[in-house]
Amino acid sequence: MKSGNCDGDCDDNNAAVNPGAAEINNNGLDDDCNPATPVNTVSGIGANQPLPGFNASIQVNVNEANLPEGMVKYRYSKERLTFTSTTILSIYASGGTATITGMGNAVRTGGASCMGCPFTLIIVEGSPDSMSISINNGAYFKDPVSGTRDLTSGNFNQTGQ
Ligand SMILES: [Ca+2]
Ligand SMILES: [Ca+2]
Ligand SMILES: [Ca+2]
Structure with a gap:
């Protein structure tokens, strides 16, 4: 149980957790009972195949x-899709799972574009790392498998709680 007692300890049931x-x-x-530490970060380049024969790649530095x-x-060959962020709104990372939200421009060669579209990127630490991206809450694009998908090359580094 977390408690708000006057010693500032945020978890009285875990002796290793204290200010x-x-x-x-x-x-x-x-x-350390300080949500501001560490500063959350994710960086790296990764690639995989959401469907056989089609390549996705992502580059992130937040x-x-x-x-x-x-x-x-983000690029995905099957959809001829290129996405570039214009604004990063948030990053939260804990336990090896990072979620990044923001806005950006998505363009399909010969198809519809989505300018100033919201996106959510999820990066999970592992061997290998895995990733998932959703653009316009999935209405424009969503990684075609639920959950995150393992990288086939590349690596991300993340810092979080
Ligand atoms: Ca902390
Ligand atoms: Ca990693
Ligand atoms: Ca921690």
């Missing part, structure tokens, strides 16, 4: 401390 503890990245715990400089790029 004097060191933050351990990506363990799913706010070890740092909670400097969201305006953040960027997400």
Whole structure:
């Protein structure tokens, strides 16, 4: 049980979690009882095949401390789709799962575009890492399998609770 008692300890049932503890990245715990640490980040390049014979790739570099400089790029050959972020709104990472939201421009060669479209990117640490992206809440594009899909090449690095 979490408690709000006056010693500032955010988890009285876990002796390792307290305001004097060191933050351990990506363990799913706010070890030092300070939600502001660590600064959430995700960076890297990865690729996979959402459907056999069709290549998807993603490039991401988002740092909670400097969201305006953040960027997400996604390409998917089957849809002739190119997506480039224009605004990063949020990043949250805990326990090895990072969620990034923002806006961007999606273009299908010879098809409909979606300018200023909201997107959600999920990156999960693992061996290999996995990813999933949804554009316009899935109305424009959604990775064609539920959950996240393993990378076939590349790697992401993330920092979070
Ligand atoms: Ca913390
Ligand atoms: Ca990784
Ligand atoms: Ca932690």
